Amino acid sequence: MADLPGVDVAVREGRRERKRRQTRERIENEALTLFLERGFDNTTIEDITEAADVSKRSFFDYFPSKEDVVAAWQDSFASELIDAVAAQPPDASLVNVIEAAINAALHAAISDPRHLAVAVLIRDTPALRARDQLKYAKLERKLADALHARCRGDHKERFRLSVLAAAVVSMLRIGGERWNDAPQEGTSLEDFARNMFDELWGALADLGVHAQQYLSDR
Amino acid sequence: MADLPGVDVAVREGRRERKRRQTRERIENEALTLFLERGFDNTTIEDITEAADVSKRSFFDYFPSKEDVVAAWQDSFASELIDAVAAQPPDASLVNVIEAAINAALHAAISDPRHLAVAVLIRDTPALRARDQLKYAKLERKLADALHARCRGDHKERFRLSVLAAAVVSMLRIGGERWNDAPQEGTSLEDFARNMFDELWGALADLGVHAQQYLSDR
DNA sequence: TAATTTATTGCACTAAATGCAAGTTTGTAA
């Protein structure tokens, strides 16, 4: 996470900031609870503000829209991933960095069981799906940035990492769909992820051969 | 395009269907004109329905939301691309199919000068950006489907093509951003696309080597 | 404590989106 450990936060946090954070968290939690309970479209902003005991007007002081509550709540995955990338040993290979970082982020994500329920909610709510795609796009860019920060490459390297990020995020999306569609009873998340990685590196290796052939053939 | 040639349409189209299509096109056109003229947020549904001479209520019989008008209008790119993929000679290589299909779709896209203006509009309108990402996601999936329809591969092949589609769409997105950010004065769209393709295949070839190394090293 | 910044709220307002019922147009089959 981008946040500092609790003690430091408490020290540097005045009452005002603390209250604000608490209110934000309260809105987020109550909203999520209601969304999961009765669906996104069947929950009005007033329902949320009533549950969180703030005025309707204040809601928009914290979140620009109803959709953003969901987006903000699950933004944590991106933060985890980026931090995990930065935390890998400097001499680790690109592939190892990605595997380790994603495993770390996934591990953090499933620690809260609501993550899975939210994923289903998004899948079944058109209004949320569009915003969800934006999240993938942001993730793609952030991942490329984080990888680039490690490698310090030039312009061309940057593009290479963007393509890699696209492939990785695509794998995440497909993996998420597979996991949701057929809840892998027998398989642990670790094994599932390992399989997806095998497929990903296999696919990239294979596509690389095609690309090389094409480049040398002309 | 998915549409049949004009004659056939006229034959199989009753007055009712024709009127409906015309009304839809009228709404689409008037809306686009207004959006480009005074911005998306500064155009109300009533402005549109007045210009298109339909009731406000009818608008929602044609489009589920204001955003969808923009989305529908530029969906044509996806259709062009898919059709172009299907139209390639059956023995063409994967790489060649993609290059040819994208070139064809791009060519069709820039034939209407409003395409570029719409791209800028989307970039500058938050409400449209989210929806726009959905378009990329759809494009990715459609492209993977179209490629898969040609290759008739198994489950693993399908995944491989999804990764490829992700890389290609990512290239399109980055290319679009570059084109918008620095309007390539000297470069033609063809040359620009060729450069992007070179980078893409280069990146894939390079990543393939990494992946192969990793797979064999363990 | 006084002054200042920041947070919260109520109120009024615009605009998107939906449901419903009444009226109109079009297609079809006797």
Added chain:
DNA sequence: TTACAAACTTGCATTTAGTGCAATAAATTA
């Protein structure tokens, strides 16, 4: 042609999202 059914259009009422503004309350700083 006529008569009937289906599809299209519209107006009206209603709900809800989201914004601007001005007044109030709370926290910070001096």
